[in-house]
Amino acid sequence: xxxxxxTQRWLYRLLFVALAAALLFLRLLPLDMTPAALPGPDLLLCxxxxxxxxxxxxxxxxxxxxxxxxxxxxxxxxxGLWAALVLIAAEFLRSRHQGAAEMPFAIELSLVAxxxxxxxxxxxxxxxxxxxxxxxxxxxxxxxxxxxMAYPAVVGLSRLAFNIRRLxxxxxxxxxxx
Amino acid sequence: xxxxxxxQVDYARxxxxxxxGVLVVLMLGTFLLWRIDSPRVExxxxxxxxxxxxxxxxxxxxxxxxVGLVEGFxxxxxxxxxxxxxxxxxxxxxxxxxxxxxxEQENAKLLDLNKVxxxxxxxxxxxxVLADSGSPFRQSVLLNVGARDGIIDxxxxxxxxxxxxxxxxxxxxxxxxxLLTDSNSRIPVTIQPSGQQAILAGDNTAAPLIxxxxxxxxxxxxxxxxSSGDGGVFPAGLLVxxxxxxxxxRLRVRLAADYERLEFLRVLRSHAHEVIxxxxxxxxxPPPAPVAxxxxxxxxxxxxxx
Numbered sequence: 001x002x003x004x005x006x007t008q009r010w011l012y013r014l015l016f017v018a019l020a021a022a023l024l025f026l027r028l029l030p031l032d033m034t035p036a037a038l039p040g041p042d043l044l045l046c047x048x049x050x051x052x053x054x055x056x057x058x059x060x061x062x063x064x065x066x067x068x069x070x071x072x073x074x075x076x077x078x079x080g081l082w083a084a085l086v087l088i089a090a091e092f093l094r095s096r097h098q099g100a101a102e103m104p105f106a107i108e109l110s111l112v113a114x115x116x117x118x119x120x121x122x123x124x125x126x127x128x129x130x131x132x133x134x135x136x137x138x139x140x141x142x143x144x145x146x147x148x149m150a151y152p153a154v155v156g157l158s159r160l161a162f163n164i165r166r167l168x169x170x171x172x173x174x175x176x177x178x
Numbered sequence: 179x180x181x182x183x184x185x186q187v188d189y190a191r192x193x194x195x196x197x198x199g200v201l202v203v204l205m206l207g208t209f210l211l212w213r214i215d216s217p218r219v220e221x222x223x224x225x226x227x228x229x230x231x232x233x234x235x236x237x238x239x240x241x242x243x244x245v246g247l248v249e250g251f252x253x254x255x256x257x258x259x260x261x262x263x264x265x266x267x268x269x270x271x272x273x274x275x276x277x278x279x280x281x282e283q284e285n286a287k288l289l290d291l292n293k294v295x296x297x298x299x300x301x302x303x304x305x306x307v308l309a310d311s312g313s314p315f316r317q318s319v320l321l322n323v324g325a326r327d328g329i330i331d332x333x334x335x336x337x338x339x340x341x342x343x344x345x346x347x348x349x350x351x352x353x354x355x356x357l358l359t360d361s362n363s364r365i366p367v368t369i370q371p372s373g374q375q376a377i378l379a380g381d382n383t384a385a386p387l388i389x390x391x392x393x394x395x396x397x398x399x400x401x402x403x404x405s406s407g408d409g410g411v412f413p414a415g416l417l418v419x420x421x422x423x424x425x426x427x428r429l430r431v432r433l434a435a436d437y438e439r440l441e442f443l444r445v446l447r448s449h450a451h452e453v454i455x456x457x458x459x460x461x462x463x464p465p466p467a468p469v470a471x472x473x474x475x476x477x478x479x480x481x482x483x484x
Contacts, residue, residue: 024312025234025237025238027310027312027313028231028234028238028309028310028312028320029238029241029242029245029309029310030238030242030307030308030309030310030319030320030440030441031242031245031310033310033317033319033357033359033437033438033440034359034384034437034438035314035317035359035382035383035384036314039314039315040314061194061197061198061201062197062201065201065205069205069208070230073223073226073227074226074227074230074231074312075311075312075313075316076223076311076312076313076316076318076354077313077316078209078212078213079205079208079209079212079219079223080204080205080206080207080208080209080212081205081206081209083205084201084202084205084206084209087198087201087202087205088202091198130213132213133361133362134315135315135361135382139314139315143314
């Protein structure tokens with residue numbers, strides 16, 4: 001028999017994939033082809049980082065890696081680089097949460113902020129080292145700032161709409177692998 | 179069950195570490211491979227996009243149309259204002275039309291007198307814009323025509339009025355168009371009245387920069403910019419836009435194509451140019467035949483000619 005916790009976990013995984021697909025889809029809509037003056041937030045990054053800290057059993061590395069790699073491919077970025085960096089950042093945040101069950105939101109936000117900014121710098125540096133034509137550091141920083149501004153909203157929405165919250169130690173099952 | 183879980187705990191972390199390590203190495207490996215052998219990975223990307231995006235098609239079109247409808251509805255509010263504006267423009271256009279007709283007749287007469295051989299007319303394939311690039315740092319669109327329709331890398335695309343970009347990446351049923359505003363786009367152009375050659379370089383803003391201009395003082399805002407056939411990559415004479423000055427007094431091009439509403443794009447079939455590889459042959463009387471027996475009768479013929 002399939003126990004209800006496993007069923008629920010798989011349903012949440014499906015939901016995560018569906019949300020990521022919806023975000024990708026919205027980004028691909030051909031609405032306006034003029035270059036935007038300000039780069040908007042990277043909502044897929046927000047969603048990944050928010051969920052990976054709340055429900056690490058849902059967002060497994062394999063799932064996250066596959067989605068990120070697919071988005072790299074579809075959005076015309078250098079394949080694999082951004083995905084690898086985000087995966088490392090997500091694992092770093094996940095490991096921060098291993099011990100403490102409860103973490104104040106301010107501390108979480110500052111952790112995420114450092115991760116997002118480090119991501120932007122690392123991405124910029126890697127593109128520079130491999131001499132790939134790339135956006136300037138100022139543009140990437142702008143995007144990181146927008147991403148951070150969107151982060152609390154993403155957290156709140158996932159809490160309200162999908163009841164994504166941190167599990168208490170009693171509920172949490174550390175065996176959520178694969 | 180409980181014991182089972184506990185035993186899993188012991189394995190979970192190392193296995194997870196290994197999994198993450200393998201994933202990161204795989205991704206960075208793909209990245210390196212892409213850096214070393216870009217065409218192969220890009221072909222893989224084109225195939226992947228070809229597989230994934232058309233499956234979104236059923237949803238992409240209605241949502242796009244819906245947003246367009248809402249925007250159209252908003253513009254109804256300014257209807258009378260727009261109407262007046264259009265009337266004013268129409269009056270101007272009539273004057274221009276008259277001028278154009280006269281010029282056309284004159285041109286036809288002159289061409290007839292001159293026996294000019296013009297470039298063969300370009301034929302085109304029209305595609306629907308399927309998807310945007312989805313990234314704020316890249317300006318490209320995906321068309322629903324691909325290798326199946328005979329699209330080839332490097333062909334120019336227009337929106338019917340002005341040049342919009344060129345094909346870069348062809349899948350079986352889709353192809354990607356790098357827009358002129360993309361920071362990787364470089365197009366050779368001619369600036370019309372002065373006839374100067376320059377390069378139009380996209381920089382991720384709405385108006386691309388003009389670079390490598392010989393004498394900028396001969397160019398003034400409002401000049402027409404058309405593509406030049408330099409390098410044999412692009413068909414010459416396609417309208418690109420008008421020269422404009424930005425606040426930092428650099429020359430930019432205000433594009434003629436309407437980038438806010440790119441729904442259909444024409445892909446112009448440009449055929450490979452004939453290339454003249456050797457210098458002209460020597461113009462001289464035919465050399466005498468090398469065989470001794472044949473020499474005599476030929477000499478007789480030449481004498482007769484002289």
